[in-house]
Amino acid sequence: MLEWLKNINKEYPDFWKEYLAKFETKSERFVVLSTETSGLNPAKDVILSIGSFAVVDNSIVIQDSFEAVLLQYKFFHDNGLTNEFIIESKMEKLPEPDALKALIEYIGNGVLVGHHINFDVEMINAALEKLDCGRLKNEALDVDVMYRKLHDINDRQFSLDELCDIYKIPKSERNSSSEDAYKIALLFLKLKSRLGIK
Secondary structure, three states, X not given: OOHHHHHOOOOOOHHHHHHHHHHHOOOOOEEEEEEEEOOOOXXXXXXXXXXXXXXXXXXXXXXXXXXXXXXXXXXXXXXXOOOHHHHHOOOOEEEHHHHHHHHHHHHOOOEEEEOOHHHHHHHHHHHHHOOOOOOOOOOEEEHHHHHHHHOOOOOOOOOHHHHHHHOOOOOOOOOOHXXXXXXXXXXXXXXXXXXXXX
């Protein structure tokens, strides 16, 4: 309950101070984000990969993207898991602290967009806590919530695949955080226009 007290005079890393300073202005940039994780518990599980694209002026900006595989060798070793997908992945491979610093620099003060985005934000916040940082300050929009609001549905949630089927967005055989981020970006553009979000 008094968690905020321990952060009053806390000295943050430089990259975090730069991130916080960006919130003095409002961003026109949406940052579509998807994470692949080892499980669903932010306290125990880790982020395995991150994929992200910017949306500016109703367009997905492919050049303005971020993707990384996080090297989680200790987690894999401690849990007796294989790291095959890390070795096979062609995405940039970074240790968790470097990946988080790069991600924070990338997202800036943009509005985050995702599918069940609160989970992604909680996973990132748990990882940021290990670096003695605060919690993400970005506004966040969830394509599932947007769809349910558009159609006045309160009694169920929709998977990313279900939303892609509804809006006829092709699914790929390959599954990665970047591919999911791109599908989410396409869904976001369709829902954004229908909901009148600027």
